[in-house]
Amino acid sequence: RRAPGRPRLSPVRLSSTGAAAQRAPGREEADSKVSSWKKTFPEVQAERLEQAQRTVLINCPAKISEKKFLKYLSHHGKINSHYFYESYGTYAVVEFSEKDSIASLQDITRTPGIEEECAVPFKSRLFTLTLKNSSIQAADQAPVHCHKQSTILVNDLVQKLCSADSVSNQLYTLMDEYQLTEENTKLRFLACSLIQEIACAYFPECTVKPFGSSVNTFGKLGCDLDMFLDLDEIERSPTRTKTGPFYMEYQMKRVPSQRIASQRILSVIGDCIDNFGPGCVGVQKILNARCPLVRFSHQPTGFQCDLTTNNRVAMRSSELLYIYGSLDSRVRALVFSVRCWARAHGITSTIPGPWITNFSLTMMALFFLQKRTPPIIPTLDQLKDLADAEDKHIVEGHDCTFASNVNKIKPTENTETLDVLLSDFFEYFGNFAFNKNSINIRKGKEQNKPEPSPLYIQNPFEQALNISKNVNQSQLDRFVALARECAWILQQEDKGHSSLSNSQPWGLAALLLPSVASNCVKGKKRRKGPTSERIKSLLDSLKINNANSLVNNGGK
Numbered sequence: 001r002r003a004p005g006r007p008r009l010s011p012v013r014l015s016s017t018g019a020a021a022q023r024a025p026g027r028e029e030a031d032s033k034v035s036s037w038k039k040t041f042p043e044v045q046a047e048r049l050e051q052a053q054r055t056v057l058i059n060c061p062a063k064i065s066e067k068k069f070l071k072y073l074s075h076h077g078k079i080n081s082h083y084f085y086e087s088y089g090t091y092a093v094v095e096f097s098e099k100d101s102i103a104s105l106q107d108i109t110r111t112p113g114i115e116e117e118c119a120v121p122f123k124s125r126l127f128t129l130t131l132k133n134s135s136i137q138a139a140d141q142a143p144v145h146c147h148k149q150s151t152i153l154v155n156d157l158v159q160k161l162c163s164a165d166s167v168s169n170q171l172y173t174l175m176d177e178y179q180l181t182e183e184n185t186k187l188r189f190l191a192c193s194l195i196q197e198i199a200c201a202y203f204p205e206c207t208v209k210p211f212g213s214s215v216n217t218f219g220k221l222g223c224d225l226d227m228f229l230d231l232d233e234i235e236r237s238p239t240r241t242k243t244g245p246f247y248m249e250y251q252m253k254r255v256p257s258q259r260i261a262s263q264r265i266l267s268v269i270g271d272c273i274d275n276f277g278p279g280c281v282g283v284q285k286i287l288n289a290r291c292p293l294v295r296f297s298h299q300p301t302g303f304q305c306d307l308t309t310n311n312r313v314a315m316r317s318s319e320l321l322y323i324y325g326s327l328d329s330r331v332r333a334l335v336f337s338v339r340c341w342a343r344a345h346g347i348t349s350t351i352p353g354p355w356i357t358n359f360s361l362t363m364m365a366l367f368f369l370q371k372r373t374p375p376i377i378p379t380l381d382q383l384k385d386l387a388d389a390e391d392k393h394i395v396e397g398h399d400c401t402f403a404s405n406v407n408k409i410k411p412t413e414n415t416e417t418l419d420v421l422l423s424d425f426f427e428y429f430g431n432f433a434f435n436k437n438s439i440n441i442r443k444g445k446e447q448n449k450p451e452p453s454p455l456y457i458q459n460p461f462e463q464a465l466n467i468s469k470n471v472n473q474s475q476l477d478r479f480v481a482l483a484r485e486c487a488w489i490l491q492q493e494d495k496g497h498s499s500l501s502n503s504q505p506w507g508l509a510a511l512l513l514p515s516v517a518s519n520c521v522k523g524k525k526r527r528k529g530p531t532s533e534r535i536k537s538l539l540d541s542l543k544i545n546n547a548n549s550l551v552n553n554g555g556k
């Protein structure tokens with residue numbers, strides 16, 4: 001158990017974002033100067049998308065000789081990397097060194113002979129490998145080693161946290177357990193690339209890219225996969241030739257608005273995914289949301305996917321969060337812990353409704369870090385001042401300009417420990433004047449609320465919008481009460497007055513226990529128990545109209 005009393009200052013842990021998306025295989029050990037160079041978001045995206053194009057996904061028996069498997073596949077070309085995982089069976093992700101290897105593998109692959117059903121003849125990079133003589137071939141074979149694709153259970157996490165030696169290290173432990181692994185990140189890009197193949201049937205130059213928490217450095221194992229169908233390459237016009245007396249233009253179908261175009265495109269792509277997409281199930285077209293989307297489950301990878309198009313602002317938000325997450329290791333550690341805490345107490349939910357979202361929570365944590373003295377991260381306006389000409393981005397009239405090169409941003413001189421930051425985060429939001437102030441990461445300052453929503457977090461790019469418009473007063477009150485309770489618990493421990501005995505969870509682990517939620521209603525009113533609390537929340541959610549409940553989807 002750690003000694004009571006936290007140091008206020010400590011050397012900041014080296015800013016290794018730890019995110020799989022940040023690692024540069026083969027480059028990091030080469031030279032410490034080079035290894036501290038952080039790639040820009042577009043560089044990471046381009047590299048991983050290209051890698052995904054050279055990768056195949058193979059359903060195979062769990063008991064298989066890895067050596068023979070690799071030898072068999074290497075007839076088609078050099079294999080760069082491979083790994084196995086479980087999702088409705090055992091799968092292998094195999095990355096070839098050249099794209100041509102895939103065509104070679106497809107040449108020897110048969111279409112399935114199904115007796116009672118009929119296979120839709122769509123050839124993809126998703127294969128099934130079977131043993132010619134399974135009883136003999138698998139007999140003495142041990143199952144292959146599978147990489148984990150989900151987080152540990154909360155109880156196991158609590159135990160792990162208890163063996164850390166400080167609250168700071170508890171936060172880093174949680175992040176290490178929860179963050180996306182290199183393998184999981186690769187799989188996310190591969191899933192996008194498989195969907196891109198389907199969309200390419202209509203739009204050969206399109207790209208499908210991940211955005212949101214899959215790539216913004218705050219993704220947790222098991223989080224949904226937000227996909228962006230990017231048609232910009234098709235729309236990009238060549239510079240007009242000065243020679244000759246004519247202009248050439250494509251004849252194209254015209255529709256009344258961009259929204260209608262997006263709905264129509266997603267509608268057909270949704271049908272293709274539903275009808276031809278191997279492993280794609282439960283396809284839902286949610287085209288009337290503020291931002292139309294197609295939701296489906298990709299069974300081979302186990303991802304719940306939300307496909308949108310014309311969503312460039314969300315892509316910029318993802319890049320902005322990537323920059324903040326890459327600047328200082330405390331940013332990610334704090335955000336992961338706050339997100340995990342919020343989920344443990346039902347402050348966030350997977351069901352759309354009047355709950356605070358992970359996106360809103362992240363904005364709150366970033367705002368808090370901008371308010372430290374000295375600030376730990378810059379404001380969005382400061383990032384805009386650092387922008388080069390090529391960083392300029394105006395999306396549908398919204399200024400989305402900010403410096404994309406993390407290496408250009410001066411590191412903070414703030415050396416506060418995460419012990420202090422976590423406790424002060426709860427203290428800060430436990431006492432925030434939500435009734436009159438809004439949160440604004442562009443300015444890094446509270447501002448008067450322009451309208452009376454209980455929680456007002458200004459959308460950093462579409463500045464007239466509130467990203468937490470869906471949150472009702474009762475959900476905000478729950479957040480505030482829990483934040484106060486947690487600030488109090490951490491302060492008591494800090495003074496060495498912990499009411500908990502040595503064998504009980506402490507620090508961050510104590511904050512994740514269900515008892516925290518029940519304690520914070522004690523004294524105010526009789527405890528009603530978690531079930532009635534949940535029912536009350538659900539009843540509240542029914543009070544808000546349908547349009548409001550779509551805000552959650554609409555924000556994608």
Ligand code: GTP
Nearest residue numbers: 212213223224226314317318358359459467555556
């Ligand atoms: P998870 O809960 O881990 O999925 O976090 P996430 O950041 O991926 O959130 P989500 O899947 O709900 O949304 C994906 C992305 O859409 C976010 O990262 C944002 O860029 C954007 N987004 C989500 N909600 C809103 C919103 O209310 N307003 C706006 N403008 N963008 C949003």
Ligand code: MG
Nearest residue numbers: 212213224226
């Ligand atoms: Mg998401």
